[in-house]
Amino acid sequence: MKIAIGADHAGYRLKAELLEFIRSLGHELEDFGAHGPESVDYPDFASAVCNQVVSGKADRGILICGTGIGMSIAANKVPGIRCALVHDVFSAKATREHNDTNVLAMGERVIGPGLAQEIVGTWLATEFSQGERHKNRIGKVCALEAQSNLHP
Numbered sequence: 001m002k003i004a005i006g007a008d009h010a011g012y013r014l015k016a017e018l019l020e021f022i023r024s025l026g027h028e029l030e031d032f033g034a035h036g037p038e039s040v041d042y043p044d045f046a047s048a049v050c051n052q053v054v055s056g057k058a059d060r061g062i063l064i065c066g067t068g069i070g071m072s073i074a075a076n077k078v079p080g081i082r083c084a085l086v087h088d089v090f091s092a093k094a095t096r097e098h099n100d101t102n103v104l105a106m107g108e109r110v111i112g113p114g115l116a117q118e119i120v121g122t123w124l125a126t127e128f129s130q131g132e133r134h135k136n137r138i139g140k141v142c143a144l145e146a147q148s149n150l151h152p
Contacts, residue, residue, distance in 0.1 A: 001027045001028070002029075002058045003058060003060055004061045005022070005029060005030070005031055005049065006046070007064035007108075008040050008042040009034055010065050010108060011068075011106075011108040012034045014106070018113070018116060021121075027124065042063075045063065049063055050078035050083075053103060054079070061102065061103040063105045064106050065105075066107055067107035069085060069107070071085075072084070072085040075103050080102075080145075082138075083102075083104070086123065092123040093126050096126035099138070
């Protein structure tokens with residue numbers, strides 16, 4: 001899989017720790033920054049990663065900031081993105097199986113690198129369940145997105 005990854009100044013350290021782990025799983029990575037502690041704006045990184053996903057240049061995206069909250073809010077403004085803020089392994093699995101998420105958000109100030117690796121590994125390995133009830137619900141989410149795009 002090709003993974004687009006990005007972080008702001010509050011998430012760049014956790015991102016750096018995850019790069020080699022994701023590569024060790026056999027995935028290709030494109031790193032959109034940030035690469036240091038200088039203050040930057042998280043929506044810029046969310047946009048870069050999410051645009052890769054919706055354009056098909058990346059299969060999935062991973063976003064990291066201090067809490068993951070800002071990144072997840074910004075990501076979910078991009079049509080076609082289903083981003084989940086996840087800080088536990090159970091939710092990582094469930095959000096792929098039930099919600100077919102294509103972007104994962106995490107918070108460096110909330111979880112450590114060991115747990116982040118477990119979350120990312122689980123999220124990347126889990127497929128959408130394809131069950132009729134889940135497909136129906138995703139369809140309804142997409143309909144809400146389409147409706148909101150008609151009425152800004």
